[in-house]
Amino acid sequence: MTDLVLTTFDWVPKMVRGVVRDLRLRWALEEAELPYRVESVPFRDRGAEHFAHQPFGQVPWLTDGDQSIFETGAILLHLGGLSAKLMPTDARRRSESVEWMFAALNSVEMASLPWTMFKFMRMKGDTPEGKWFDSFVTLRLQRMEPVLAKGEWLAGTFSVADILMADVLRVVDRFEGLADYPACRAYVARATARPAFTKAHADQMAHFARGDAANPT
Amino acid sequence: MTDLVLTTFDWVPKMVRGVVRDLRLRWALEEAELPYRVESVPFRDRGAEHFAHQPFGQVPWLTDGDQSIFETGAILLHLGGLSAKLMPTDARRRSESVEWMFAALNSVEMASLPWTMFKFMRMKGDTPEGKWFDSFVTLRLQRMEPVLAKGEWLAGTFSVADILMADVLRVVDRFEGLADYPACRAYVARATARPAFTKAHADQMAHFARGDAANPT
Numbered sequence: 445m446t447d448l449v450l451t452t453f454d455w456v457p458k459m460v461r462g463v464v465r466d467l468r469l470r471w472a473l474e475e476a477e478l479p480y481r482v483e484s485v486p487f488r489d490r491g492a493e494h495f496a497h498q499p500f501g502q503v504p505w506l507t508d509g510d511q512s513i514f515e516t517g518a519i520l521l522h523l524g525g526l527s528a529k530l531m532p533t534d535a536r537r538r539s540e541s542v543e544w545m546f547a548a549l550n551s552v553e554m555a556s557l558p559w560t561m562f563k564f565m566r567m568k569g570d571t572p573e574g575k576w577f578d579s580f581v582t583l584r585l586q587r588m589e590p591v592l593a594k595g596e597w598l599a600g601t602f603s604v605a606d607i608l609m610a611d612v613l614r615v616v617d618r619f620e621g622l623a624d625y626p627a628c629r630a631y632v633a634r635a636t637a638r639p640a641f642t643k644a645h646a647d648q649m650a651h652f653a654r655g656d657a658a659n660p661t
Numbered sequence: 662m663t664d665l666v667l668t669t670f671d672w673v674p675k676m677v678r679g680v681v682r683d684l685r686l687r688w689a690l691e692e693a694e695l696p697y698r699v700e701s702v703p704f705r706d707r708g709a710e711h712f713a714h715q716p717f718g719q720v721p722w723l724t725d726g727d728q729s730i731f732e733t734g735a736i737l738l739h740l741g742g743l744s745a746k747l748m749p750t751d752a753r754r755r756s757e758s759v760e761w762m763f764a765a766l767n768s769v770e771m772a773s774l775p776w777t778m779f780k781f782m783r784m785k786g787d788t789p790e791g792k793w794f795d796s797f798v799t800l801r802l803q804r805m806e807p808v809l810a811k812g813e814w815l816a817g818t819f820s821v822a823d824i825l826m827a828d829v830l831r832v833v834d835r836f837e838g839l840a841d842y843p844a845c846r847a848y849v850a851r852a853t854a855r856p857a858f859t860k861a862h863a864d865q866m867a868h869f870a871r872g873d874a875a876n877p878t
Contacts, residue, residue: 500768500804513756517763522756539730539739546734548801550766551717558797573779573790580775587717651762 448473452503452648454484455655459564462645463615464652466504467517471607472520482651488659517549520604530604537599543577544598544605552588553612553640555580556621563619581616585625588613593627596634610635665690669720669865671701672872676781679862680832681869682733683721686859688824689737693744699868706877734766735805737821747821754816761815761822769805772797773838780836798833802842805830810844813851827852 450473452466466482473480484496490501497505498514505514506522513519524531524541531541559581562569569578588609591598598605613632616622622629635641667690669683683699685722686877702711706720714722722731723739741748741758748758776798779786786795805826808815815822831849833839833845839846852858 495804499764499808500801502768511753511756515760515763515767517767518756518760521759536728539728539735542738543730543732543735546732546738546766547716549763550732550734551719553767554771554774557771558790558794561793565789565793567789567793569790571788571790572782572784573775573786573788573794576778576782576784577775577790580720584717587712591716641805 447507447509448478448480449507450480450481451483451485451505451507452651453487455487455654455659456652457661459582461476461649461652464503464620464648467520467612467644467648468516469504469506469523470647471611471641472523472530472604474640474643475607475638476523476529478523478527482647483654484651485656516609517545520545520607524604531604532599532601532603537601541599541603541605544603545608548605548608548612552584552609555584556612556616558622560615560619579622585616585622585628589625589627592631602638606635610641662725664726665695665697666700666724667697668702668705668714668722668724669868669870670704672704672876673869674878678866678869681720681865684861684865685733685824685828686721686723686736686740687864688828688858689740689747689821691857691860692819692824692855693740693746695740695744699864701868701872704872734762734825737762737824741821746819749816749818749820754818758816758822761820762825765822765825765829769801769826772801773833775828776838777836778830798838802833802839802845806842806844809848819855823852824855826856 450466450469452464456464470482485503494499497512504516504519505512506519507513508522510540513522514605520530521542532538555577561575562577567574569575597603598609610632613622614636617629617632622632636645667683667686669681673681687699700704702720714729714731721733721736722729723736724730725739735785738759740764749755772794776794779791779794784791786792814820815826827849830839830845831853834846839849853862
């Protein structure tokens, strides 16, 4: 029996609720029906113990017994090893799932995260850097479109690769970035319609709302 | 016996030689002393077969027998499984190596790659987006500095995590981005002084130079 503990912030500002990365772990844990607890660390006062678990002072991290793991990608790879619901057992399919995990994080999110941050902060985007990111995101979406039109999930069956890719593209969709990419948009809709996503999202929203009393704005 | 084939472009413009990602794989293969061949695909005319191996039309990819793998991170994870010279065999150290691989690609390179691209294209950086990236890179380097001051390599012994992190930071160093981070700079110097890096770098430079005749500029 595993003893899985997911650590996230006690509270975050309302505008980022629903996109904090503990969502990706909650989603995986719900998909696999693995029992887990959620613990909190202060958002406003990050101590030495926090940095010992997560060197960038971010969240989430996961402890599995006496093992503490940071980086969402590394944690999802670990969880993938615990459940066939998160990663195919067939060697070729498993390799595809790992490829698409890295693709989501290093090829697509490297373009999409700054792009969505710029939108989020209402930057106009009419600068050389802003335009470069428009092209970068377009380049990636143009290639993801035929991939996602070809099949329901990236590694044949639903896997941690889809949790990462769908969560990355979901935020692009929020800023209308998928308007010209119907297969990407349908994929995001398909992934976020899964009961495990719905529960993970609702649980994150409720968790941070419970922190409001102790964190006056 | 493995049959490893690394595929990269036949040629690239001079200004990007030395930073094409096949370097990360050459470096790993040299460290592990694994036998491998290098094959080329056209830089200028990327066909359907290229996209079948690498959905973004980029390089490198690796074939290991009948298995074709894309995404440098996924390939390095695969190679890590083939040699203890690339990934510690101790479970805790191995987990640290995986964490730092993801940290290099999703936490550090997400900030550093666009930052170096902006420098490379001589953008002035005095825009909201340019300034946001200055802060993003600073945030990451401030956290990497104490980590890299603590030990020689990220997972105790040299591993694929160091190939990724050092190659990511090396490019920042090229644009004087490590001036205030002596431990980061010493780490880059330590990593790139390894004979396997020197050979990988020289081999990449020679490979692309051989493509000059067939690719007039």
